Amino acid sequence: xxxxxxxxxxxxxxxxxxxxxxxxxxxxxxxxxxxxxxxxxxxxxxxxxxxxxxxxxxxxxxxxxxxxxxxxxxxxxxxxxxxxxxxxxxxxxxxxxxxxxxxxxxxxxxxxxx
Numbered sequence: 001x002x003x004x005x006x007x008x009x010x011x012x013x014x015x016x017x018x019x020x021x022x023x024x025x026x027x028x029x030x031x032x033x034x035x036x037x038x039x040x041x042x043x044x045x046x047x048x049x050x051x052x053x054x055x056x057x058x059x060x061x062x063x064x065x066x067x068x069x070x071x072x073x074x075x076x077x078x079x080x081x082x083x084x085x086x087x088x089x090x091x092x093x094x095x096x097x098x099x100x101x102x103x104x105x106x107x108x109x110x111x112x113x114x
Contacts, residue, residue: 002026002102004095009108012085020080020108022095027102030073035098036080038091038110049080050098063089085112 008020020036033052039045049069050058057069068081078095092107 004102004105006093006095006105006108009093009110011111011113013114014086014112016085016112017081017083018085018110020082020093020095020110022078022080022105024076024078024095027076029076033098034069034071034078035096035100036067036069036078037094037096037100038089039094039107040088040091043091045094047098048093051078082110085110087112 003025005023006020008018010018012018031053033050035047036049037045037047048060048063049067051069051071055071059067066082066084070079082089090110090112092109094104094107096102096104
């Protein structure tokens with residue numbers, strides 16, 4: 001049974017930064033493509049960062065240059081460094097494989113507001 005546990009969210013002012021963490025248990029973590037997703041109220045869940053086994057990454061234009069995804073295979077952990085945060089980044093953030101075949105964790109709330 002794979003378990004995903006996200007943490008690190010919070011309330012931050014526009015322009016601020018947060019670092020999210022996701023610990024993955026119960027899987028052979030290092031061989032999988034992992035991603036960070038987010039879901040804002042009333043919107044569909046969207047993929048905002050992808051990291052492959054060799055640590056190459058992809059981002060949509062909406063976060064490119066502001067978000068950085070990384071992974072520590074020994075710790076089975078994926079990170080998302082978010083800089084220059086905007087109010088439109090407000091959402092619940094989740095990690096999962098890409099595509100998202102695991103059951104979703106509880107996510108971590110990120111609120112960007114002055």
